Amino acid sequence: MRTERISRRAILGRGAAVGGALTLGPLLGGEAVAAANGDTAARAAGKGAKTGYEAIGVRPLINGRGTFTVLSGSLMLPEVRDAIDKAARQYVQLDELADAIGKRLGELTMSEFGMVSSGCSAALGHASAACVAGGNADLHVLLPDLTGFQKTEAIIPKHSRNVYEAAISATGLKVVEVETREELKAALGPQTALVYTMAMPRVDQSELDTKTVAEIAHAADVPVLVDAAAEILTIPNVHLERGADLVAYSGGKCLRGPQSAGMLLGREDLVRAAWVHSAPHHGWARGFKVGKEEAMGMLAAVEMWVQRDHDAEYATWTSWLKNIARRVSVVDGVSTKILQPEGLSNRTPTLTILWNAEKLGVKGRTIVDTLWNGEPRIAINAASSSDPAQSGVSITPYMLEPGDAKTIADEVVKLLKNPPPAPEPPKPPTVDASGTWALEITYAAGKSTTHQLKLSQDGAKLTGTHSGDFVSRPATGTVSGAEVTVRSFYGEEHGDSLDFTFTGTLDGDRISGELSMAEYLGASWTATRKS
Structure with missing residues (x-):
């Protein structure tokens, strides 16, 4: 569905005319x-x-990692900013706006109907509510308390368990995990509200691919919801063509719409019901409000998606990576490779730069950290290799702007030729951290005394378990002098992701220090060894 091609130069040129900053000064x-x-x-x-x-x-950054939400996703297109500015200047009735935008999204995407949500996660929640309550106001006001409801379960294949499914269970649905066709058939029943699956290559290659899931689910009159947050938008929609009833997207990734917007496409009755179960209507989802500005901005992003020259964009990204590869190759011992991925998710080429860490005197992680803390601030990824002597970095051009590739190349070459000081090597252990430790963790606004570490020490190596408020997981760590580091991880295969890294100083039977919880930021902790 290709229409007029618009160059990047023309798009950027239009952005200069966008207003909206008339009175906010600096x-x-x-x-x-x-x-x-x-x-x-x-x-x-x-x-x-x-x-x-x-x-x-707040320090802005050059984004060579990709459309990560924590890095603020993508940059809105000039046409999106213009649509937001115009929408902010008049009042409308939001139900009427949703109806008009829903029809237009359906036309643009060749689906029955569409809806703008406050992000993909909200779209998943509204879709789940639609499959539970169907737009019934009496049921809607009770969510997420499903006491007395007929539909109380959501089925998720094991390959699709992930942190984003919280949007589904937030409606009160119990998650039922299945792994085979037989298990899916057995789990389906009048209590099943929907089957949820994640759009990713491993799903397409599995026994429970989207088409198979849809065939089995539809035989039991159960709708299928696909989470395609980071994917490119295909027209006609590949997921709906495979049998899915609903598909949700992020607006602030490859579509380059508002970061706070998302989109739900699919069966008109279910999408309309999803709107009933969203703001500005009251109940559980009132907090997921979409303003007229985000709604029109999201529509503009989809309008532009069908006009953008995606082949030209991809060629530009590849050319940037080739230029970086050429620049860094002047350093002896450096090898480069551009990977052209298959599939739909976050479809972008990636450049991997590798070298012998001992010969060049620097590891990829050190360069990543130095760029992150440097000026300009640059975000790229560390790269791994099957050869343990090799270290490196990887660069994703998806979110780069003109000129960024040259800046990245300049800084990487500079660090490869004149490496920053290496981290201080570990010291021989001077303490024994073996034993059972009772933890007190001080969070941003509260404390917990229910966590426990059970550790065994072999030289500088620690192994054991970390028991938390609801789950136990393996723990590993090291001892350097009197400094203790312990990490535990609870993976996404459970539908959750918890990453704890304890660092502290051991003195007798007490350890105290800082706790990093990855996306949940930090805390402080003390541990007392039990007798």
Whole structure:
């Protein structure tokens, strides 16, 4: 469904005309606002004062990792920003807006109907509510308490268990895990609200691929919901063609719409019911509000998706990676490889740069950390190799802007030629961390005394278990001098992801230090060894 091709230069050029920063001075302005407003203070800000994010102490970054939400996803297209600006200047009735946008999304995507949500996760929640309550207001106000409901379960194949399924269980549904066709058939019943599956290559290659799941589920009159958050939007939609009833997308990834928006496509009756179970209507989902601005911005992103020259974009990304590869190859011992992935999820080429860490005197992780803490701030990934002597980095061009590739190449070459100091090597252990440890963890607004570590020490190596508030998981760690580091991980195959790294100093029968909980940030902890 290709229409007029629009060059990146033309798109970027249009962005210069977008307004919306007329009175916020240095927070949003700089030279662009100075030129637009003729304001003396803004002109002064553009000549040296910190502007935008930096004005409040936040460092912008060059994103060479990809559309990660924690890195703020993607940059909105100029047409999206323009649509948001125009939408902010008038009032509308939101149900009428949802109906009009739903029809237009259906036309654009060749699906029955569409809906804008406050992110893909919200779309999954609204879709689940639609499959449970079907737009019935009497049932809607009871969610997530499903006492007395007929539909109380959501089936998820084992290959699709992930942290995002929380959006489904948030409606009160109990997750039932299946792994084979027979288990899926046996689990289906009048209590089944839906079957949820994740869009990813391992699903397509499994016994329970989307087409098979849909055939089995539809025989029991149960709808199928596909989570395609990070995927490209295919028209006609590949998931609906395979038999899915509903498919959810993130708006702030490859579509380059508002970061706070998502989209639900599929069966008109279920999508309309999903809207009933979303804001501005009350009940459990009132908090997932979509403003008129995000709604029109998301529609503009889809309008642009069917016009963008995706082949040209992909060729541009590849050319950036080739330029980086050429630049870093001047360093002796460096090898590069551009991977062209198959499939739909986050479809982008990736550059891997590898070298012998001992010969060059630097590991990939050190370069990643140095770039993250440097100026300009650059986000790339560490790369692994089957050869333990090899270390490296990887770069994803998906979210780069013109000029970013040159900056990355310059900084990587600089660090390969003049490596930063290596981390201090571990010291021989001077303490024994073996035993059972009772933990007190101080979180942002509360404490827990229910955690426990059971550790065995062999030289500098620690092994054992970490018991938390609801689950136990294996723990591993090291001892360097009197410094103790212990990590435990509870993986996504359970539908959750918990990553704890305890670091602290051992003194007698007490350890105290800091706890990193990855996406859940940090805490402090103390541990007392039990007799």
